[in-house]
Amino acid sequence: MSTTDQRFGLARTITLPGPLRLDGGGLLSPVDIAYETYGTLNAEGSNAVLVCHALTGDQHVASDHPITGKPGWWARMVGPGKPVDPERHFIVCANVLGSCMGSSGPASLNPATGAPWAMAFPVITIRDMVRAQAMLLDHLGVGVLHAVVGGSMGGMQALSWPATFPERVRAAVVIASTARHTAQNIAFHEVGRQAVMADPKWRGGDYYGGGQGVNGQNGGDPPAAGLAVARMAAHITYLSEAGLTEKFGRRLQARPDRPDGAKSFGFDADFQIESYLRHQGIAFVDRFDANSYLYITRAMDYFDLAEEHGGHLANAFRASKARFCLVSFDTDWLYPTPESRAIVHALNAAGAPVSFVELSSPFGHDAFLLESPEMNRVVDGFLRVGA
Amino acid sequence: MTLRPDLAIIADNVAQGSRVLDVGCGDGALMAALRDMHGVDARGLEIEAVNVAAAVSRGLSVIQGDADTDLADYPDASFDYAILSQTLQTTRRPDAVLDQLLRIGRRAFVSFPNFAHWRVRASLLWGGRMPVTRLLPEQWFDTPNIHHVTIDDFRALVKDRGLTVEGAWFLSGDKQTTSAAANFLAEHAVFLLKN
Numbered sequence: 001m002s003t004t005d006q007r008f009g010l011a012r013t014i015t016l017p018g019p020l021r022l023d024g025g026g027l028l029s030p031v032d033i034a035y036e037t038y039g040t041l042n043a044e045g046s047n048a049v050l051v052c053h054a055l056t057g058d059q060h061v062a063s064d065h066p067i068t069g070k071p072g073w074w075a076r077m078v079g080p081g082k083p084v085d086p087e088r089h090f091i092v093c094a095n096v097l098g099s100c101m102g103s104s105g106p107a108s109l110n111p112a113t114g115a116p117w118a119m120a121f122p123v124i125t126i127r128d129m130v131r132a133q134a135m136l137l138d139h140l141g142v143g144v145l146h147a148v149v150g151g152s153m154g155g156m157q158a159l160s161w162p163a164t165f166p167e168r169v170r171a172a173v174v175i176a177s178t179a180r181h182t183a184q185n186i187a188f189h190e191v192g193r194q195a196v197m198a199d200p201k202w203r204g205g206d207y208y209g210g211g212q213g214v215n216g217q218n219g220g221d222p223p224a225a226g227l228a229v230a231r232m233a234a235h236i237t238y239l240s241e242a243g244l245t246e247k248f249g250r251r252l253q254a255r256p257d258r259p260d261g262a263k264s265f266g267f268d269a270d271f272q273i274e275s276y277l278r279h280q281g282i283a284f285v286d287r288f289d290a291n292s293y294l295y296i297t298r299a300m301d302y303f304d305l306a307e308e309h310g311g312h313l314a315n316a317f318r319a320s321k322a323r324f325c326l327v328s329f330d331t332d333w334l335y336p337t338p339e340s341r342a343i344v345h346a347l348n349a350a351g352a353p354v355s356f357v358e359l360s361s362p363f364g365h366d367a368f369l370l371e372s373p374e375m376n377r378v379v380d381g382f383l384r385v386g387a
Numbered sequence: 388m389t390l391r392p393d394l395a396i397i398a399d400n401v402a403q404g405s406r407v408l409d410v411g412c413g414d415g416a417l418m419a420a421l422r423d424m425h426g427v428d429a430r431g432l433e434i435e436a437v438n439v440a441a442a443v444s445r446g447l448s449v450i451q452g453d454a455d456t457d458l459a460d461y462p463d464a465s466f467d468y469a470i471l472s473q474t475l476q477t478t479r480r481p482d483a484v485l486d487q488l489l490r491i492g493r494r495a496f497v498s499f500p501n502f503a504h505w506r507v508r509a510s511l512l513w514g515g516r517m518p519v520t521r522l523l524p525e526q527w528f529d530t531p532n533i534h535h536v537t538i539d540d541f542r543a544l545v546k547d548r549g550l551t552v553e554g555a556w557f558l559s560g561d562k563q564t565t566s567a568a569a570n571f572l573a574e575h576a577v578f579l580l581k582n
Contacts, residue, residue: 325443344450345460353430353448357439374440381444 011036011059011066013102016135020097023125023302030111033136034102035059035094038078039086041142048142049084049383050133051077051093052150052157054369055234055296056288058101061093067287076371077149083380084149092140096157097132098124098296100289104132107208107289118291119205126153126303130160134168144168147383151175151368152335153296156303159316159343163305166319170386173379175327176368178339179313179346180304185334188237189297192230196290199226205291227290228281235280240331240364248273306346313346324354325382327375329367355382390420393472393498396556396577400496401425405467408432408491410454410484411474415442422447430466432457455479458487466492472577475499476532482544489582494553498577501557503537503570522574538570545580554579 011034018029036059041048051061053073058065062072062079078084084091095103098121106121113120137145148169150158155177162169178185196202202223209220251272252261261270269275309315317324324347328340337358347354359374361367368375390398394417401407404426409418412431415438421427431449433439442449450457454471455478469492471484476499478484488495500522501507510518517527525531538557545552557564557573564572 323448341452348450348460348465349462351465353428354450355439355443355448356450356452357436357443358451359436374436378440378443381440381446384444385446 011063011102014136014139016139018135020128020132020135022122022128024123024128026122028097028104028122030104031097031132031135032102032104032108033094033097033132035092035136036061036063037093037140038062038091039089041090041140045141045143046146047089048137048140048145049089049091050137050145050148050161051084051091052133052148052154053093053096054150054152054154055300056231056284056293057154058099059093059095060101061091065287068283073369074151076369077376077379083376083383089146089383090142092137092142094133094136096129096153096296098129098292098299100292105289106205106291106295116208118208121291121295123298123302124295125299126156126160127164127308129299130157130164133157133161134165137168144170146386147171147173149173149175149379149383150177152177152365153300155335156300156305159305160303162320162322162324163309163316166321169320169322171323171325171382173325173327173382174340174343175375175379176329176332176335176365177326178335179306179316179343181301182339186301188233188334189301191233193294193297195229195233196223196226196294199223199290202226202290205294207290222285223290224282224285227285227288227293228278230290230293231284231288232277232281235277237334238365240333240362242331243362243364243366244273246362248276313343314349317347317350317352320350320352322352323382323385324352325378326354326356327368327378328356328358329361329364330358331362332365332367334365390416392558392561393556393575393577394420396558397470397472397496397498398425400554400579401427401468403427406430406465407468407470408461408466409470409472410458410488411471411477412438412442412447412449414438415445415447415449417470417472418442418447418449419445454484454487458484458491461487461491463490464493468492468494468496470496472496472498473500476502476534476536478534481534481536482548485544485548485550485580489550489580493581495580496577497541497580498575499536499541500532500575501538501570501573502535503539504559504574505571506574508571520574538573538576541576541578545578551581552578553581 013034016031018031019027062075095101098105110117148158148161155174158172158174306313326340328337344356407429409431418429421429439451469488507518556577557569558575
């Protein structure tokens with residue numbers, strides 16, 4: 001395994017000896033981290049950009065996904081000529097700790113038993129994910145990050161980075177994110193977890209059936225119905241009412257005998273939105289592990305950056321010399337603009353250089369993953385400073 | 388790069404290496420000049436997302452926000468200068484904004500178009516219409532300038548607030564004009580204030 005291999009989006013997995021000390025107590029070792037890199041680390045080691053993914057994202061930020069075949073989740077932001085550019089940057093994107101795309105998580109084998117960890121995997125936090133990323137950067141020879149960039153849960157990591165490793169970050173880009181999960185955020189996650197756990201196939205998390213299945217997830221007989229419902233509920237929070245109305249309204253599903261749709265007076269997916277959500281739920285089950293969903297949503301619920309710093313968010317940034325750039329979207333009701341503004345106030349109070357802009361989009365929280373020339377322009381301009 | 392005349396006056400009078408908050412910073416032209424020519428640590432507040440994006444892409448630190456509501460979030464005396472150029476007349480409570488400027492900054496620069504300029508007076512007196520001028524180009528129904536102010540009005544507010552005027556510049560076109568007849572002859576004024 002050579003770090004000078006420059007194939008675009010080369011998928012790699014490293015087993016780090018650990019141990020990783022976890023916020024919840026205890027040590028984890030060894031620690032597997034699946035990651036991709038793009039571009040080359042320059043001689044000064046000053047051009048590394050860490051890209052952090054959202055809840056159900058992965059390391060395939062700008063390369064085709066091995067299961068779905070779809071382009072990388074942030075190919076609009078990462079790629080030649082894009083704001084995060086392999087021509088200029090050494091780009092690292094790692095699958096988070098607890099996930100199921102190759103990093104250590106509940107679907108990985110517990111070295112003590114030789115069987116999947118399942119619910120014996122330790123509960124992890126956003127900061128634990130960040131510490132695992134730091135171990136990967138140590139391995140890659142990256143000391144200081146030119147920037148850490150992330151949206152949604154990735155934004156939580158981008159905030160946690162300068163708070164956890166103030167000497168290792170020069171700039172942080174935090175998009176459509178928050179410094180803590182609200183009661184409403186936790187409530188939605190709890191609905192999803194309860195849907196998974198209520199599925200009789202969940203079996204206390206022990207559903208792997210001795211095998212890990214394709215890509216280390218969903219071997220055996222997973223709680224697919226519960227996970228699909230969890231995804232459906234979550235998916236609604238990623239959209240906006242205006243966006244849903246524009247895309248689906250109350251339009252009915254076409255049927256063989258009625259191309260313009262008709263009500264069944266039953267519980268089939270009559271409305272287009274129903275059929276869309278069912279599709280999203282089912283497609284998700286093919287690529288994600290239900291137990292990972294439990295662990296990662298829990299990590300997000302526990303996230304409260306102020307609490308980690310004596311209750312004052314500004315304290316989280318006092319040791320940092322990083323520049324910050326925050327972006328929110330006006331129709332995002334999962335992490336609405338006031339959440340970003342609270343972070344901006346804290347950064348101002350800490351005297352940190354900070355930029356913030358609320359962009360207009362009909363697409364709700366999902367806007368950060370979609371085409372947004374304004375977002376690209378802001379991030380590009382921000383990253384070019386001091387490069 | 389040529390700065391607008393009022394901005395050039397401000398730039399010339401900001402001390403080297405100071406900390407500056409530019410309220411209503413637009414696309415960041417003044418901030419960029421202060422940073423590049425005077426080594427100033429400049430921060431901006433701007434209401435229009437398009438302008439914020441332009442300023443951020445210049446490498447400036449700018450926050451999207453509203454001078455009327457968001458200045459309260461800045462700590463006391465956190466800047467050497469707070470700047471409010473061509474924005475005072477667009478705020479809901481110019482007096483409250485002025486108080487905030489001098490709380491946040493040790494000094495404040497305020498520039499505004501003078502509504503008592505002779506051309507404005509002539510327009511109202513002879514035309515009987517709300518004036519549309521070079522510095523006040525919008526029609527009355529779509530103007531962001533909701534609190535028109537004259538130089539004498541501003542002087543009265545400054546006196547009422549007990550503020551010290553450390554500098555005042557008056558512009559007609561690109562030329563400076565005298566203080567004595569400023570309220571009649573100046574299109575534009577720049578004040579440097581201190582508590």
